[in-house]
Amino acid sequence: MVTPSAQQRVIVVGGGLAGLAATIRIAESGMPVDLFSLVPVKRSHSVCAQGGINACNKIARQQGYSEYEHFDETLYGGDFLQHQPPVYEMAQWAPKIIDLFDRMGVPFNRTSEGQRALRLFGGSLYKRTHFSGATTGQQLMYALDEQTRRYEAEGKVNKYEFWEFLRPLMDDQGVCCGIVAQDLRTMQIRAFRGDAVVMATGGPGLVFGKSTNSVMCTGAAASRCFQAGAKYGNPEFIQVHPTAIPGADKLRLMSESARGEGGRVWVPAKKDAEGRWQPHPESGRDPRQIPTEERWYFLEEKYPAYGNIVPRDIATREIFDTCMKGFGVGGGNMVYLDLSHKSREELETKLGGIIEIYRKFVGEDPVEVPMKIFPGVHYSMGGLWTQYSPNRKYDEIAKKLREINDPIEARNLPVQKRNNEILQRNYEIDQQIADLRDKGGSDDEVQKLEDSKQTPEKLEPYVSLADLHGKDALPVGMDPDAPNNMMTNIPGLYAFGEVNYQYHGGTRLGANALLSCTFDGLFCGRSVVNFVRERAHTPAASLPSSIFDKGVEAEESRMKQLVESSGGENPYEIAKELGLEMTASSTVIKTGPRLEQSLNKLEELRDRYSRISLSDSGFWTNQNLSWARAVGDMIALADPIVRGGLAREESRGSHYRTDFLGRDDSRFLKTTVAEFDASTGRSKISFEEVERGLVGPRVRDYSTTKKSKAQVPAPTSADDPKQSPRVSDPNADVSGARDVRAPGDSEKVSS
Amino acid sequence: MIQSNDDTDLATDTRGHAANGKGPSGARTIRVRIKRADSHGKNVRWEEFKVDLPSAGERDGAINVIACLQQIASNPVTVDGTRSTPVTYESGCLEEVCGSCTMVINGKVRQACSCLVDDYAPNDGDLITLEPMSKFPVVRDLWVDRSRLFKALASVKAWVPIDGTYDLGEGPEETPDEQQTRYKLSTCMSCGCCLEACPQYTLEEDESKFDESFVGAAVISQARYFNMHETGATMKKQRLDTLAGPGGINNCGNSQNCVKVCPKEIPLTESIAAMGRSVTLHRIKEFFSGR
């Protein structure tokens, strides 16, 4: 091993969970870190994470849960779009990460015995989510902030807070050697040398206008890397969180933990003569006065196994759909999220943080009155495209499994194709039924249409790693020593956390984000150090200053151009229109024509952006300039989000196209890779195989419990509307159903 | 059946959400008066803007001071018709967990994001005044430099001195009661409300004065937080020595404003008293043991 050069340093951009974890890990290894952040790191967006962090734990393990199950759930939740080795490694590391945070002093909630308490979370039937009130992200990030402060005090970390990352810099070989950044107070633009650059800049929520994200989550940093040549993976996968409270400035998250702790989603409704739910004619009733038989717990009814804790994309679509059908509270776009049956004491202890937010911003007490919520853009599964090295046994095992599974897949794919056609037809029939009902068509006609629907065929189950080797840990995750783990296609430029496209595939399971962010920092921090050590003979410090001067000049001229431009277009207006357009075309429901329309809108916005005028042309603390610059980068990033959505002609996870229902594994069990074409300013989309050698892609269906054993045939698709309602009596004792999942009661949980 | 997002737009169409039954519901125009400055003490001036609030039925949820500032930013024209510049301010999460948008609103310090205009300016023509925090140097307009607060956290060694990020097993166990006490303290977002409202906390522009001037409730409470943790307590002595010294716990004047303005309702005065006891015992022990 080459000794690290005394001159070598690492640049970390972003001071959230991922950035701080990386900083600590790298600094700990003796490598000095320059940490850049738009805001004081303690104010990073990670503080908004509420619910918790997933990991296999002592109790769940004794109920049959394991790191393997966590890995499998994550794949299943993500509709198998992930590269599997990194997910496997992350699940293995999860318990260690919890222990580490525990040692750092994070006040995890405790049981009466003093053990770390656990809660239920989306996409799992085991209590495997560790939490600290309802502000887990804040607590975890503060722990890392404190450790960073410690290293800062020891001189191992240099913080550059209120500095904005403007572009990565590459040497003649195309290796990343530093960044250009700007001090947002003095507006000074400077280049910094770094032997590796870690991007940990979070998601692009603001591209969608209002989201649950913080104001700095513009995605501009990722976009700047993208425009500098870094590939972007799965851009179209945007998670819309089912439960948020709308606001004039942003949407405020109401954590999934509200449902994990027993919160129930319902709308006021009434059953007609045939026992079908109909919107209740009376609106504006006090929800507390609505009798049980007039409350439609639609998630519990449609997904008896998971109930209110189905993954987010499913809950979101259901809420969306329910409101579209006129069931929304007061006829509007909101449903009740009800915690009022829980005790005040328990709610204050476990959910105090979100209850306080609801009280402060809505003015009602969720302990007394059901909360009114609606979905809001929340997270980007997509991000900068990154690579990794699988661990030593992966190739061998994957090869063996592929040999078994390839023939199964060959038989399954045509079935899936036929099933998708059925789904599409059934969808059209549903629309016809809706039209018919609007026109007052007879029940017979409706029934005839209903009868014309077809049921999809069953698929043959795949053989998984667990079937061959059991669930114990194997070296099939990532190679911890490889320097390329979570490195973008630009050597030396890494992407950690939400800005990394790995781990979550088509949908992220709740409480996996805190895990993936920290895991990236800790696990791949070591890769960064290894990379830097390998290039000790050509440290960034030895490179000619012309590389750096050029970067500064380019950014200075960009700034000058923005300040001097006088076309009259308002950057705030452009951003607002961008947000509205992106939300309309690229969130819950997508269609080809709507996405095409969005591309035209983006053209218009791009054109108008070239003619913006700033209302502040000063060169001191000019937030207007910073914002206007970011708006341009947001448009550049919106492009692959729309194009990716258009190219992916299937429905998978959060990406739901009504013109292409159902998953199409033959064409799209692939990563969307977007590349920026500097000559046109547009992105190019291609598809790349995902590494899925450990678990075959089952049909994702949350209406029954997860079946991971190959022997058990998977049931029909979740997207089949006919298959969805399984419980005829919505008033069935769901609280009993929840108790099933309490610790100490494992036999009812399938394995 | 869902047709498209346009029908149920996530961001714009949230009918019915705004009206929560309280406060005014009609469309109105309020005035926002802002104390601006180019930098600390430079070109200090007041500017007044008009902000149009839609009626409850038209609103996308509750309107807060940040939404007003956003509206001003998109068209910064003062009431007397002068074209101005967008107001500079810090903001982050907008849900009162990051501490960024702390400012003085109608004379009192708080976060702008959780300040709803229906509470502060219920009638047409009502005025809201915004000022930067007075205990920190102004960077520009409402943005102040709070780095002193973070430096103070380092001075009390506000961290648990772990042996690195290796896999070394679980942390110390604790009872639910201890956890609840620590959790409450740990929600401190270093916003500085307690410092702004504290009559003993003073504006210091000269960094050399940081140590001698009162450190404030937030940092004292954080010292207590770390002293309460089994591993954190290994640095108890250093923390108490710092707090026993100039600018430490003894500078507290017990006005107890801190606990009144704390947005997270952290029992800051209990922290101060608890650290008072620790420091007292620490010094007595030191006196008699000679160490």
Added chain:
Amino acid sequence: MTNDQSFMNKHHFLLRRLHSLTGIVPIGLFLIGHLTTNSSIIWGAINGRATHAMDPELVEGVGKATAGQVGTFQHEVTFINESVPFLILIEITLWLSIAFHSILGIYYARTGKANTKRYEYQGNWRYTLQRISGYVGILFIVYHVATLRWGWTWLIPGGTKWDYEYASSTLAMALKGSETGDWTFLGVLVSLLYLLGVTMLVFHFANGLWTAAITWGVTITAKAQRNWGYVCAALGAGLMAAGWGALFGFLFVDVQAAKDIEEEMLRKKSADIVEPEAVSMIPATEHTLVAIEA
């Protein structure tokens, strides 16, 4: 921390805590004794023993109540001035404590800046009032001692000279502002000054006692602080009653009657008649506490 630490910084903790301590012992304890003694000008009315040794004719002439009031108070004053050992040492200790507490108090008060205008919380008002009452208290104590102890008679309307053997009548004259015992405008001002001074000092002490419990870490939880607050408020109310009582007592005592009683007591004393049981009228400890009499 800086290397060239100032004296204040170097001994920061000790000075701060001594400042807190001196406010309670000896100053606070003295205040309690002082006000209790002085209030005897009211409650002495029901002290029958005080008049035992007096000429019954005189007692009847001035009224039993007045005789008891003046008699009790004069007895106390005489005891302190004649029987308390090391009076001068006690006096010096007290003086040093007050000086120390005052000088540091002013220094510390100057480190803060009141903001009651913006934060109109009760606790904040007390914070501000604690500082104001400190300043007022210092001025009042200086005036009070200078006029009645150091004989700065030019500061007293009517120019009455203090003599402990004629304490009651002197005080009445000083407060009313004339040798004759008639009210004068300046006398009213002096009385108001006393009212203000006593009020401020009692508040300063009671509130200081409350904050000291936090400073030293005796009361930690909000509830404990509230409980202790009730105790301090009760103590403050009691002292306030004693202080105001004393003030009104002296204001309304008949100067001539007081003089007569004082003369009578002096005569008795020169005849070496000391009522032994009168000594036990007030517990011994309080005798020492009220060492320096008004």
